Amino acid sequence: MNQLGFPILTALIAVPTFAAIACLFADAKAARWIALGVTLLDLALGILLWATYQVGGPQWQFVENVGLFGSFGWALGIDGIALMLIVLSVFLMPICILASWEAIEKRVPEYMAAFLLMEALMIGVFAAQDMFLFYIFFEAGLIPMYLIIGIWGGAERIYASYKFFLYTLLGSMLMLIAMLWMANFAHSTSIPVLMNTDFPPHVQTWLFLAFFASFAVKMPMWPVHTWLPDAHVQAPTAGSVILAGVLLKMGGYGFIRFSLPMFPDASAELFWLVMTLSGIGIVYTSLVALVQSDMKKLIAYSSVAHMAFVTFGLFAFNRQGLEGALMVMLGHGLVSGALFLCVGVVYDRLHTREIARYGGLSNNMPRYALLFLLFTMASVGLPGLSNFPGEFLAMMGTYQASSIAGFVAVTGIITGAAYMLYLYRRVAYGPLDKPDVAAMKDLSPRELVLLVPIALVVIWMGVYPESFMAPMRKDVGVVLARTDRAWKGGDAKVAMNAHPKPAHAEGAHE
Amino acid sequence: MTGSVTLAASVPELILSIGALVLLLVAAWRGDEASRGVSWAAAALFVAASVSLMGAPSHAGSAYGGLYRADAFAGFAKLLIYIASAVSVVLAPAWFSRSGVMRAEYPVLILLSATGMGIMASAGDLLTLYVGLELQSLAAYVLASFMRRDLRSAEAGLKYFVLGALASGILLYGISLLYGFTGTTQFSGLHAAVAGRGLSTGILFGLVFVLAGLAFKISAVPFHMWTPDVYEGAPTPVTAFFASAPKVAAMALMVRVTVEAMGPATDAWRQIIIFTSLASIVLGAVAAIGQTNIKRLLAYSSINNVGFALLGLAAGTPEGVSSVLIYMTVYIAMTLGSFLCIIRMRDLNGDPIEAIAALSGLSRTRPALAAALGMFMFSLAGIPPLFGFYPKLAVFSAATNAGLFWLAVAGAVGSVVGAYYYLKIVKTMYFDEPAAPLEKSDDKLVGGLIAVSAIAISPLGYLAIPMLSAATFVAAKALF
Numbered sequence: 001m002n003q004l005g006f007p008i009l010t011a012l013i014a015v016p017t018f019a020a021i022a023c024l025f026a027d028a029k030a031a032r033w034i035a036l037g038v039t040l041l042d043l044a045l046g047i048l049l050w051a052t053y054q055v056g057g058p059q060w061q062f063v064e065n066v067g068l069f070g071s072f073g074w075a076l077g078i079d080g081i082a083l084m085l086i087v088l089s090v091f092l093m094p095i096c097i098l099a100s101w102e103a104i105e106k107r108v109p110e111y112m113a114a115f116l117l118m119e120a121l122m123i124g125v126f127a128a129q130d131m132f133l134f135y136i137f138f139e140a141g142l143i144p145m146y147l148i149i150g151i152w153g154g155a156e157r158i159y160a161s162y163k164f165f166l167y168t169l170l171g172s173m174l175m176l177i178a179m180l181w182m183a184n185f186a187h188s189t190s191i192p193v194l195m196n197t198d199f200p201p202h203v204q205t206w207l208f209l210a211f212f213a214s215f216a217v218k219m220p221m222w223p224v225h226t227w228l229p230d231a232h233v234q235a236p237t238a239g240s241v242i243l244a245g246v247l248l249k250m251g252g253y254g255f256i257r258f259s260l261p262m263f264p265d266a267s268a269e270l271f272w273l274v275m276t277l278s279g280i281g282i283v284y285t286s287l288v289a290l291v292q293s294d295m296k297k298l299i300a301y302s303s304v305a306h307m308a309f310v311t312f313g314l315f316a317f318n319r320q321g322l323e324g325a326l327m328v329m330l331g332h333g334l335v336s337g338a339l340f341l342c343v344g345v346v347y348d349r350l351h352t353r354e355i356a357r358y359g360g361l362s363n364n365m366p367r368y369a370l371l372f373l374l375f376t377m378a379s380v381g382l383p384g385l386s387n388f389p390g391e392f393l394a395m396m397g398t399y400q401a402s403s404i405a406g407f408v409a410v411t412g413i414i415t416g417a418a419y420m421l422y423l424y425r426r427v428a429y430g431p432l433d434k435p436d437v438a439a440m441k442d443l444s445p446r447e448l449v450l451l452v453p454i455a456l457v458v459i460w461m462g463v464y465p466e467s468f469m470a471p472m473r474k475d476v477g478v479v480l481a482r483t484d485r486a487w488k489g490g491d492a493k494v495a496m497n498a499h500p501k502p503a504h505a506e507g508a509h510e
Numbered sequence: 511m512t513g514s515v516t517l518a519a520s521v522p523e524l525i526l527s528i529g530a531l532v533l534l535l536v537a538a539w540r541g542d543e544a545s546r547g548v549s550w551a552a553a554a555l556f557v558a559a560s561v562s563l564m565g566a567p568s569h570a571g572s573a574y575g576g577l578y579r580a581d582a583f584a585g586f587a588k589l590l591i592y593i594a595s596a597v598s599v600v601l602a603p604a605w606f607s608r609s610g611v612m613r614a615e616y617p618v619l620i621l622l623s624a625t626g627m628g629i630m631a632s633a634g635d636l637l638t639l640y641v642g643l644e645l646q647s648l649a650a651y652v653l654a655s656f657m658r659r660d661l662r663s664a665e666a667g668l669k670y671f672v673l674g675a676l677a678s679g680i681l682l683y684g685i686s687l688l689y690g691f692t693g694t695t696q697f698s699g700l701h702a703a704v705a706g707r708g709l710s711t712g713i714l715f716g717l718v719f720v721l722a723g724l725a726f727k728i729s730a731v732p733f734h735m736w737t738p739d740v741y742e743g744a745p746t747p748v749t750a751f752f753a754s755a756p757k758v759a760a761m762a763l764m765v766r767v768t769v770e771a772m773g774p775a776t777d778a779w780r781q782i783i784i785f786t787s788l789a790s791i792v793l794g795a796v797a798a799i800g801q802t803n804i805k806r807l808l809a810y811s812s813i814n815n816v817g818f819a820l821l822g823l824a825a826g827t828p829e830g831v832s833s834v835l836i837y838m839t840v841y842i843a844m845t846l847g848s849f850l851c852i853i854r855m856r857d858l859n860g861d862p863i864e865a866i867a868a869l870s871g872l873s874r875t876r877p878a879l880a881a882a883l884g885m886f887m888f889s890l891a892g893i894p895p896l897f898g899f900y901p902k903l904a905v906f907s908a909a910t911n912a913g914l915f916w917l918a919v920a921g922a923v924g925s926v927v928g929a930y931y932y933l934k935i936v937k938t939m940y941f942d943e944p945a946a947p948l949e950k951s952d953d954k955l956v957g958g959l960i961a962v963s964a965i966a967i968s969p970l971g972y973l974a975i976p977m978l979s980a981a982t983f984v985a986a987k988a989l990f
Contacts, residue, residue, distance in 0.1 A: 180903075
């Protein structure tokens with residue numbers, strides 16, 4: 001069993017699943033309370049999970065394995081990376097439910113059921129230790145998200161929901177075929193076993209590309225990112241929070257769980273591909289974000305740009321890069337979620353996301369302006385807030401791997417500051433000359449309850465990132481141990497804390 | 511083999527055929543008011559036949575001098591056939607009596623058709639194959655035009671008959687070629703002839719014609735043209751029947767002919783199977799997009815699904831055959847469930863409706879029905895966590911393990927195209943504004959059957975995988 005004496009991961013998945021079924025039979029009011037209660041219960045379980053996780057203990061903890069399905073099994077277990085992502089998911093869920101408390105008026109029970117199902121599936125993705133179980137959770141998330149966008153979304157919701165579904169499905173199907181090949185080759189579907197399997201290098205390239213098709217779409221990376229702005233803009237606020245906060249992290253998680261440790265040779269070989277796509281992505285989407293007139297679209301493009309930091313860091317093949325990428329994933333999950341909530345707050349009042357319709361909110365909504373500023377600054381990467389450690393480390397790692405890539409990545413910080421500050425200026429500053437905007441009330445207590453916890457964690461993560469990095473450190477080392485032999489070293493030749501190599505030592509090897 | 515053992519091997523067929531004749535007499539004597547009783551009696555016969563499968567009919571091996579085979583493969587296929595037929599029988603009386611055309615012949619025809627299907631699944635000889643196929647088909651032609659005063663139904667029956675007769679002709683021609691070039695009609699003899707003397711051009715021609723005839727029966731591209739018209743025209747319970755049991759029987763026959771009779775010529779038939787498989791997947795997916803009638807849409811869906819099942823057959827391995835059986839098992843649950851939902855669709859006057867547009871906003875007017883149909887659609891699209899994902903996984907796995915990597919990739923891409931039109935149904939039910947409300951139905955039987963199929967394809971279905979794979983593996987092994 002595990003250190004707790006009960007299968008906590010199954011409980012984390014089962015509790016929201018059963019609650020989702022219960023919601024379907026409840027009325028609107030009861031469904032809201034069930035959803036809130038259950039997500040808080042899952043949060044409590046998540047905190048318990050974090051508290052009892054042994055940092056530096058065995059690689060896989062809370063392991064469960066029941067051979068329920070014949071060729072594959074109900075195998076769960078987490079390492080530090082999965083732990084942090086699960087904690088992020090369970091932290092954001094109650095906030096999502098509260099954010100939808102008043103904004104969602106029609107078909108509340110189904111809405112809550114879809115969200116609870118989504119929570120169960122997200123946790124399942126991060127906890128699965130069987131490749132096919134992972135795939136099932138990974139894919140199944142499409143159904144509730146399709147319904148959330150399609151039923152409760154904006155005007156273009158149907159187009160957006162199709163695009164989201166079919167884009168993601170196509171990528172995943174290729175991954176499925178690759179998984180079948182791997183299962184046949186390794187005679188195992190267990191992720192820990194596969195992480196230590198050496199696939200033939202020429203096949204690795206194909207397998208890598210098949211997985212890449214799925215994770216790059218999910219991430220999303222340029223040029224397959226176009227579903228994201230559509231989905232974000234059309235999804236209800238809480239849907240955007242989950243999409244940006246957790247679903248995008250599945251792509252990054254996939255890279256670090258599958259692509260890097262299982263196909264190290266192909267990862268090193270296709271380094272140029274990932275770096276090129278990330279570089280284009282960071283520059284292009286930042287520039288696109290700069291000219292958006294829709295708040296949600298702007299933040300959606302900023303998400304794509306931030307995810308490019310993640311892919312930069314992941315494929316830097318060094319500890320700084322990997323840890324930085326993971327920290328960006330966590331930080332961005334919080335900050336982009338909070339920014340979408342901030343958009344939701346004003347959207348609920350004025351029912352438009354047009355940036356030009358706002359202005360001068362710092363006059364009549366000071367509390368809102370303060371929190372919005374905090375999250376804007378965090379998104380920009382201000383030291384002391386959540387995104388700084390991650391972005392800094394990721395850039396440092398990228399520079400070691402490739403100085404050109406490092407240069408491109410840094411431009412993302414500059415343009416990022418430009419579009420975020422420009423957004424903030426247009427929304428919060430300037431004259432308060434529009435009567436309907438002037439009539440908007442400041443944050444309600446409910447909205448404060450949504451935003452303040454995120455703000456506190458954002459500061460925590462900026463001031464003392466070690467709490468978040470410590471559980472992941474050992475597992476990053478595991479990944480590095482797999483990739484190191486394939487990686488030939490970057491061009492930057494950084495000599496950190498190390499004595500410069502004597503010149504003749506290099507010659508001796510030749 | 512002694513006569514009694516031989517008879518014991520074919521007990522299910524005996525039960526069904528004798529039962530059908532007795533019920534035919536009852537129907538003739540008592541007239542149409544007996545139809546409900548006859549239906550339940552027919553269902554009981556299916557149960558009896560299924561129970562009898564546990565004995566000799568699944569283990570006895572070769573019978574009737576090699577004409578008939580009673581092995582685990584036949585047993586598994588028959589079980590599926592009987593379950594699907596029984597469902598088609600019991601749901602019919604309520605539906606037909608609403609239209610005032612329930613006749614006692616309906617269950618009898620289903621019984622006879624199922625007898626033919628059983629013989630198909632057990633065929634050990636090309637002539638047994640043909641007899642079984644014709645018995646099944648003749649009953650099916652009548653069933654298609656069962657509502658004889660309805661123009662569409664009569665048209666469907668006629669179309670089915672004319673094209674079916676053509677296919678039978680092609681099949682017979684192929685059989686005659688095979689006989690002429692090998693000197694035998696027995697599967698074992700064909701196997702030996704091909705293994706011994708190699709694949710001559712004549713045998714290859716015969717094989718192509720036989721496969722063409724069988725492709726018609728499973729409605730695989732390019733012999734699929736009859737399917738949408740017949741599915742649309744035939745009364746809905748009959749369509750549900752056509753989409754389920756005969757598909758299993760014809761697929762079982764296809765497997766038998768390819769693997770058992772033509773095993774040594776795998777490379778020859780594999781190309782044909784790969785072509786029909788991919789063509790079915792693509793055409794079934796693309797042609798379904800523009801449909802406005804849900805029965806036509808499901809017809810294309812069945813073409814699409816048959817393509818996936820053939821993907822498993824293309825592997826030509828025990829794993830492949832097992833994946834075909836898994837696919838057909840889950841397909842039966844999904845397709846019967848979908849048709850059961852359609853049977854529920856009636857407007858407030860009680861007239862059956864088939865337009866997809868009538869499903870608009872169903873999730874608000876009839877949430878349970880919409881949820882069930884939505885589950886079937888996602889499952890048919892192969893989206894996990896619904897059970898429809900597993901058979902796709904099984905066939906892709908079989909194809910990949912047999913080295914047909916690119917075939918699996920092509921099939922996977924095709925399934926994405928197919929997902930679009932299933933999503934369209936879900937979109938209509940969940941995203942659109944409600945259309946005219948449907949009639950509330952209090953038919954407990956149909957409701958219960960929908961619930962059972964929905965549970966079968968829900969994630970709970972995954973718990974059945976160990977049992978299912980063990981049974982299908984034993985069945986597949988019987989052919990190798």
